[in-house]
Amino acid sequence: MKNPITFEILKESTDSLARVGVIHTPHGDIQTPSFAVVGTKATVKALTSKQLNDINPEVLLANTYHLYLKPGSEILKMAGGLNKFANWSKPTMTDSGGFQVFSLGKAFGKNISKFTDEGGENEENKRMEKAPFATIGEDGVAFRSHIDGSDHFLTPEKSIEIQHNIGADIIIAFDEPTSPNDPIEYQKEALERTHRWAKRCVEYHKSKPNSEFQGLYGVVQGGKFPDLRKESAEYISSLDFDGFAIGGSYNKNDIGAVVNIVNNILPKDKPRHLLGIGEPLDLFDGVEAGCDTFDCVMPTRNARNGSILTKNGKINITNTKYREDFGPLEEDCECETCTTYTRAYIAHLFHSDELLSNTLTSIHNVHFLVNLVRNIRNSILEGSYDSFKKSFISEYSK
């Protein structure tokens, strides 16, 4: 049987684990490294698919938990899958919903603290800390919907079934994420359960016809502990996955080190996705540590708060000084927003609570991150990665 997802390496760095490649999927190729745009509920917030096509990201990542609760994965199946539902013709991914079950879903019964992001920008992480009750059994997780309080039970098999209904090119095994603050005993317990669930995900997936056109990624966890990360990378590598996702649960400064350990073990010939990472400087670390794709809600979430990514660092467009600034959000940027609107206009939209603010700033921020990773890719291909990185960081951190 032909693999639905194949990975081709075009160039490898001699200084790091960085590589340039192509992931071939049923909906076309993903040129890697690349930044996956997040469309949690099958919509990149405030953007039409036409606007998204103009920005031209390689891949869109939607969320299993959210789509399972609303509109229900059967609706996506009836629509002909995520691509048709969201009017998006290029490759797609869904995560497993594990993270959201523990963070948004008011899982109950067992007192566990969860995943934190020291960056402080991820509201889901913050909520995770506020929902410290989960009933985790060997079979799966009982949780309560964050929308209507209804009770649900998600198992590895159920998560894959939902992801089959949604129909993304790349789907992700159901896992149990932890927090960097969790004690090693719990982290080890969660990791071993994640491994047993991984095996069940592979078995269920491979038994279904969808495995012919949807690739399944296994999730490597293990927190900040090198031994657990090694154990996880080795075990997950031993299963018949089409690629790998690396879960969070480390402190920001550990990303490079932890991910390096993992990617030195994972097989080189399969693609690797780094979950939930999108800060510009972290993306350089992730690429150097051998990751191929990335996703993060940061660009669109920041956009809606007026926080704009520019080559000179973030600016907040709601600041009074931009009221009379008739330049673009970012000098020389080629996105639709920067080529047509001024800072003064966008500041006015924010001060007047106008919906268009969300669209214009999201276009820019998504364009910025997609093109940052695309430029990283090109610099590796051209052999100019080091100077590109140095120059970017020097301007960005000024």
Added chain:
Amino acid sequence: MKNPITFEILKESTDSLARVGVIHTPHGDIQTPSFAVVGTKATVKALTSKQLNDINPEVLLANTYHLYLKPGSEILKMAGGLNKFANWSKPTMTDSGGFQVFSLGKAFGKNISKFTDEGGENEENKRMEKAPFATIGEDGVAFRSHIDGSDHFLTPEKSIEIQHNIGADIIIAFDEPTSPNDPIEYQKEALERTHRWAKRCVEYHKSKPNSEFQGLYGVVQGGKFPDLRKESAEYISSLDFDGFAIGGSYNKNDIGAVVNIVNNILPKDKPRHLLGIGEPLDLFDGVEAGCDTFDCVMPTRNARNGSILTKNGKINITNTKYREDFGPLEEDCECETCTTYTRAYIAHLFHSDELLSNTLTSIHNVHFLVNLVRNIRNSILEGSYDSFKKSFISEYSK
């Protein structure tokens, strides 16, 4: 001195006052009859100028009161005017702000009841009834900002000065609107003040260089009283205006009759704008009564509430039955929304509180109304108006 606004009649109906024409403005031609899209705060809510260009309305109408308070008309002047600020290259209009001063601005000191819309869809009208205090003097109106409670004083001259800063092709004289419920004594008093203010607007406007590239419309008021409407149309016609706007303050059923009286008096060779009217059936009445342009917030406001204009009447897309409906919002519609998204997807966006819902439904509703009036125009040119109207109403009212 050349007139900034000229009007050319291409065809006149033999059965009614309807006419097809072209208003020539500094930013290009307005093919009439046409529906002016409302961009109250220099933004058609939730739409980029690119999306608006695709819909291709003839003219955009912004609001003097709102832009005066935020961002301030000096900002628009610094930007190079409304067109540059909002990135809109085609013709523009601003209303005088009179209506909003009395409705949104908490004008104070004199107990007057104001403008009501029996259609019930205009929130500004509803607010007007809740803000029954105004200090109206011969010189102008004192009011309080609805945003921060700050005190302001608007005179006819000040309104024109603000509209000069904003820089629209067509600007409107400052008037005192009334409610259909007001007694005739007060309506008469308000009308006479509106007339004295109209004269001051013309004098101030003509004394400024902006009158070379901005055309000024006078406002005909008079409520539901034929005698007052006649008096107003005669007086306003006698002043050196470039066109006319007809103010509301009648019951819905009176629109045709009242506007007919007015347009039988107004000079034929100048354009006529019917303020705040946008319901499909009312647009037919307005065209037959001899109006050339129309504006209304209805299409975008309805859109944001999920109320969709279709040739078979309005539907509410949040209705449960649309969850599994994979057809377009409106069969055979050629707008971006209908050619790319399904009812099921848009229903999902509403049920999930996703911002994109506003954009997609606004694209459709604005496209619907702009093209309805464009089709009315074409049917008059082709001599098929009666059958077009009959067929539209029969489908729409089914």
